[in-house]
Amino acid sequence: MLNICFVSTEVAPYSKTGGLGDVTEGLPEELAKMGHTVCTVAPRYDQYKDAWDTEILQQVKYGNETTKVRYFHSCKKGVDRIWVDHHVYLAKTPLVNKKLYGPKASVDYVDNSERFAMLSQAALAVPLLVPLGPHGGKGPMGEDIIFVCNDWHTALLPMYLKEYYQAHGTFLNAKAVMLLHNIAFQGRFPMSKFDALNLPEKYLPDLSFSTQFAPPPLDEKTTEPITAREPMLMLNWLKAGFLNCDKVLTVSPNFAKEVTSTPADGVELDAIAKAVGLTGITNGTKVETWNPQKDKYIPTKYDAQTMGSGKKLCKAALQQECGLEVDPDIPLFGFIGRLENQKGADVIIAAMSKLEKLNCQVIVLGTGSPKLEEQLESIGDKYPFAKGVARFDIELAHLITAGTDYCLMPSRFEPCGLNQLYAMMYGTIPVVAPVGGLVDTVPPQFGFLMDKIPMPDMPGVAISQEMLEQGVDAMIVGMKKALEEYGTPKFDKMRLMCMANDVSWKKPAAKYVDVFEELMGSKV
Numbered sequence: 001m002l003n004i005c006f007v008s009t010e011v012a013p014y015s016k017t018g019g020l021g022d023v024t025e026g027l028p029e030e031l032a033k034m035g036h037t038v039c040t041v042a043p044r045y046d047q048y049k050d051a052w053d054t055e056i057l058q059q060v061k062y063g064n065e066t067t068k069v070r071y072f073h074s075c076k077k078g079v080d081r082i083w084v085d086h087h088v089y090l091a092k093t094p095l096v097n098k099k100l101y102g103p104k105a106s107v108d109y110v111d112n113s114e115r116f117a118m119l120s121q122a123a124l125a126v127p128l129l130v131p132l133g134p135h136g137g138k139g140p141m142g143e144d145i146i147f148v149c150n151d152w153h154t155a156l157l158p159m160y161l162k163e164y165y166q167a168h169g170t171f172l173n174a175k176a177v178m179l180l181h182n183i184a185f186q187g188r189f190p191m192s193k194f195d196a197l198n199l200p201e202k203y204l205p206d207l208s209f210s211t212q213f214a215p216p217p218l219d220e221k222t223t224e225p226i227t228a229r230e231p232m233l234m235l236n237w238l239k240a241g242f243l244n245c246d247k248v249l250t251v252s253p254n255f256a257k258e259v260t261s262t263p264a265d266g267v268e269l270d271a272i273a274k275a276v277g278l279t280g281i282t283n284g285t286k287v288e289t290w291n292p293q294k295d296k297y298i299p300t301k302y303d304a305q306t307m308g309s310g311k312k313l314c315k316a317a318l319q320q321e322c323g324l325e326v327d328p329d330i331p332l333f334g335f336i337g338r339l340e341n342q343k344g345a346d347v348i349i350a351a352m353s354k355l356e357k358l359n360c361q362v363i364v365l366g367t368g369s370p371k372l373e374e375q376l377e378s379i380g381d382k383y384p385f386a387k388g389v390a391r392f393d394i395e396l397a398h399l400i401t402a403g404t405d406y407c408l409m410p411s412r413f414e415p416c417g418l419n420q421l422y423a424m425m426y427g428t429i430p431v432v433a434p435v436g437g438l439v440d441t442v443p444p445q446f447g448f449l450m451d452k453i454p455m456p457d458m459p460g461v462a463i464s465q466e467m468l469e470q471g472v473d474a475m476i477v478g479m480k481k482a483l484e485e486y487g488t489p490k491f492d493k494m495r496l497m498c499m500a501n502d503v504s505w506k507k508p509a510a511k512y513v514d515v516f517e518e519l520m521g522s523k524v
Helices: 019-033 112-129 157-164 191-197 201-207 237-244 253-259 270-276 307-321 345-350 352-358 370-382 394-403 419-425 436-441 465-485 489-500 506-520
Strands: 003-007 037-043 052-062 065-076 079-085 146-150 175-180 188-190 208-214 226-236 247-250 332-336 361-365 386-389 406-409 429-432
Touching: 003 019, 003 112, 019 037, 019 079, 019 146, 019 506, 037 112, 052 112, 065 112, 079 112, 112 146, 112 157, 112 191, 146 157, 146 506, 157 175, 157 201, 157 237, 175 237, 175 506, 188 191, 188 208, 191 201, 191 226, 201 208, 201 237, 226 237, 237 270, 247 253, 247 506, 253 436, 307 332, 307 394, 307 489, 332 394, 345 352, 345 361, 345 370, 345 465, 352 465, 361 394, 370 386, 394 419, 406 419, 406 465, 419 429, 419 436, 419 489, 429 436, 429 465, 429 489, 465 489
Parallel strands: 003 037, 003 146, 037 079, 146 175, 175 247, 332 361, 332 406, 361 386, 406 429
Antiparallel strands: 052 065, 065 079, 188 226, 208 226
């Protein structure tokens, strides 16, 4: 059996802004079911009710300061959830899940570099110090371990592991795996931040990165990224993580191909990703959470045999809740996701005048860009067939998943995507862009592909009006395909096939185990 430690800035349901939190909730639980010893390490953003104080302290570096972190511990569904307690996490997140990375959308905290470098340092001590099991009855995990580093926030861990442990005879059999969820975020920082990382200069070449695009300045105010005519030299955590880990994984096979194909798809890391090699394993879902037979948020529960009547009742409840005409025969599309350009929320909003001619209804739920939130809230005033809701609403999300006919996902890029998997469990047919994991998870028997939504070749470049209009036309291609089959025997068969499809974590977890066992069979 394996010892596996996931290190992440998000673990649902405790902390979550997207799919990262869902993966670090569901995948560890499935691995634990298989008999492996599994823990997660994440910041303690809130005073989690089920977490006890281990009273274990560990000295770490926060920038140039020496400080101490404290470990809290939860044990749930066979997984030990370890929380790193420090005021830089707890004090910054009075609204948990909204302010994990910055005080507002598109703005980072000035000390994110120090906060997340400290997380990796604290995580490396967990297998040596923190006893596992209910109330710590099992003892520490030990040195023969796989660290799974999730996204750029924990990409320094492989270097700390090499420099401060393996170089001194500790964790000699340990492995570090980078699990990439989103290539768009890489941990790009000014070169002046290097000294605060507490790494020898020999790692500077791995961290150095030449680009003409940089995130907004670290002033907790500016939202506009930096673009320059001449290349700028920056730190890139994700690049260094790729170069220093033992294996790079990502969340779907097609996304692995995309990331290594062009500078645009790899967001300038394509060459590095291709050199180290990416293995894609498609995400699964927690079938206990998203299940029409058990869902407490929908007005009637249903299965494949009762889907017709069950979805009809859910659809009527959804239409009524959203102020739409209650009509069982009108096709209903639903979008749930972050209101940002990646997800194509701007495309849906811009498409309203054309969607009006399709004889359908559209419901959009999400939060994100203040501009898109404002536009979304007003669409119902002008278009009676549409409803926009700019808030975080779990109950409405479940009702949309159950009550719509189609799940609309016009993503410009999508590493894996989870909403299409949730939708299929409810007999809701995905209509998706042909990108990333959407290609892997929505073959023709399960849904419909739209044309590709265009996006700029380089990060930081604004989407032009012409490009937005092209995106509208591309999305409508897929919607028209879906509408042609609405109410036909093929439509009914597709809904049943979606519900019969296994989208649980069982198969993906087995693939992770194969990779991990192969890694642990090799020597450092």
